[in-house]
Amino acid sequence: MKFIAALGAAAAALSVSLAQAQSMAITIDDGPNAGSTPLLSAQQRNQAILDALAKHKVQAALFVTSGYGASTPEGLPLLQAWSTAGHAIGNHTVTHPDLEKVSLAAYQKEVLECDRLIGTQPGYQKWLRFTYLREGNTPEKIDGMRNFLREHGYRNAHVSVDTSDWRLNEALEQALKKDPKADVSAIRTVYLAHIKQRMLAYRELSQTLQGRDIAQVMLLHHNLINAMWLDDVLAQARAMGWKIITPAEAYTDPVYKLEPVRKASGQSLLLSLGRTLGLGQMPGGERLVDDGDYEIAELKKIR
Numbered sequence: 160m161k162f163i164a165a166l167g168a169a170a171a172a173l174s175v176s177l178a179q180a181q182s183m184a185i186t187i188d189d190g191p192n193a194g195s196t197p198l199l200s201a202q203q204r205n206q207a208i209l210d211a212l213a214k215h216k217v218q219a220a221l222f223v224t225s226g227y228g229a230s231t232p233e234g235l236p237l238l239q240a241w242s243t244a245g246h247a248i249g250n251h252t253v254t255h256p257d258l259e260k261v262s263l264a265a266y267q268k269e270v271l272e273c274d275r276l277i278g279t280q281p282g283y284q285k286w287l288r289f290t291y292l293r294e295g296n297t298p299e300k301i302d303g304m305r306n307f308l309r310e311h312g313y314r315n316a317h318v319s320v321d322t323s324d325w326r327l328n329e330a331l332e333q334a335l336k337k338d339p340k341a342d343v344s345a346i347r348t349v350y351l352a353h354i355k356q357r358m359l360a361y362r363e364l365s366q367t368l369q370g371r372d373i374a375q376v377m378l379l380h381h382n383l384i385n386a387m388w389l390d391d392v393l394a395q396a397r398a399m400g401w402k403i404i405t406p407a408e409a410y411t412d413p414v415y416k417l418e419p420v421r422k423a424s425g426q427s428l429l430l431s432l433g434r435t436l437g438l439g440q441m442p443g444g445e446r447l448v449d450d451g452d453y454e455i456a457e458l459k460k461i462r
Contacts, residue, residue, distance in 0.1 A: 181362060182402045183320065183375040184409035185219040188251055188288060190381030191237035193228025197335035201228065204386035205237045209244050211389040220406040222251035222288040222316065225273045242280040247406055249286035249316055250274055258289065259296040263303045286316040292426060305418070317415050317428040320361045320377040322354060323451030328384040330458060345461045347388055353454045354392050360447055364429045374404065374412040
C-alpha cells in the first residue's frame, strides 16, 4: 500500500511539474478598436483589458490595426495607454487586408504605413502579425513577404494557440444589442471552455510535433468579450498551472524560427508544421479549424 501511495504521490508531483512547465504569452490583435459596442465605450473596453492584464501582472503584446482607431485623435490615447502600461506594440497593418486578395505591394505599403504610427510608441517592436494569419497563397507572395521581413528587420509574430474568440464575441454583441440586460453567463461559460480546449489541444500538438512543451503564443482580439472576461481567461490559465510569460520570452523558443513550406491559411503555426510533415488531423483536430462552430452549437443547446 505504501508503494502504491508513493507511486500516486510521484505521479501527482510529475503532473504538477509538467503543468507548471507549460508557458504561454498573450497577444491581442486588431487594437485599439475604437468602434461602438453594447455596454462599454471604446475607452472602457480598452481600460478593462488593460486592467485585467495588470491584475494578473501580465505583459502582453498589442498588434495594432491603425485604421481601427489608433490613427485618430480619439483613438490614439487608447494606443498610448498600452505603451504607458509597458506592453509590446506590434504591426497588424492599417485596414486589415487579406494578403490573398490584395497585391504584394499593397500589403507591404500597409505594413510600412502602420509602422509610421506605432514606431513612435514606447514598447514598439518590429513584429508583424499577418492578418487572418495568412502569409500568401502564391510563391510570389510567400517569398516576397519573407524577403520583405528580412530586409526590414521584422519578426513574423507567429501564433501557436489560435482561438475563435471573435466568433463568440459576435454572439455576445448580438445578444446584448437585442437586450442590454440579457443574461450572457452561458456565453461566458462556453467561451472559457473554448479557450481551455484550444490551450490543451495545441499543447498536445506541440508535444506530437516537437516532443516537448513549446512556449505557446495565444491570439485574442481587442473586443467586448475580452473586455468582460479576459480576467477570467487569465485566472483559468493560472488555475491550469500554466505560466504566463512575455511575448518576447515566448519568441525565443526555437520553434518560432521554423518556416513551414506549406501554409495553412488562418491557422496556428503548429497546424502548418503538421501539414508540412504530412500528418493527418489529430483526434479532435476538427475543432481547431471550425471557427467556433462547435461552441455556437453548444450555445444553441444551452440558451
